Amino acid sequence: MRTGEKVKTKEYPRRVPKRIAIPAPDVFTKERDKVQQPERIEVEIAPAEQPQIRSA
């Protein structure tokens, strides 16, 4: 970041952070990020017919 010419240095007291847990994603974010799963459709597949072997 551009700062320009140095002017002065100051020594202020440090502060102790009061750490707060980063909030969990809200409902909107969860819904937005949810992967849409396609509806499962049960399909019965009939067994394939055995080909009839004809003897010559």
Add this chain to the structure above:
Amino acid sequence: MLQPNNLKFDQLENELALKAVAWDFEQHAFVSPSKKEFVWNPDGLEAAVCHKCESAMPVDMKYLPELSPNMVPGDNCSCGIYSTFRWSIVEGYVSASPISAVMLTEAVGKTIIYMDGMRTYQLAIRAVIKPVFTHYVGRDNLIIGAAYQAADYFQVPVIDTKTAFVVMDLWNIFLNDDWHEWYRPESLDVKGMNEADILQYKEMFFARKEMA
């Protein structure tokens, strides 16, 4: 003029400047626009880390950080948390994320002051700035939404740009007796004030602060 929207002036102590933050969709947190791994905690106070400057610290001090001398930001290093007095500079950092906000921040710890900004050991977030400039047409709702998201995340008030510039300029001038030699105000209102006007505001402000 100096008590806008619940900004807690009685808690201010050091110089104010502008700082951009960007929402990170993966970490669900505000981060530095130029350094994604630098996450801002919702308490709004972060510290700079510089292994180069800290390695110059005497060994016995490394285990007692509360007693250690202020090594960061180093005088001959480029480390520290950067902030700026210029809207034209901070504006260049708001495109890192579609949800970006500009914060009014306060210097904490060792602070190296320059003509256009600061390098600090710690930076404390004090308010979020809601831009009102017309060249944001089309993105207005997103920018205002980002400002309120940042206000909610850091639990700080929202103030408009004009107010933020006046507050930053006057406060920085109040703290520096030699301001007229180097500080260039960002606000047109403050640029138009003479020294008598500024001293009048200073007396009014400190009278209110003592009453608070």
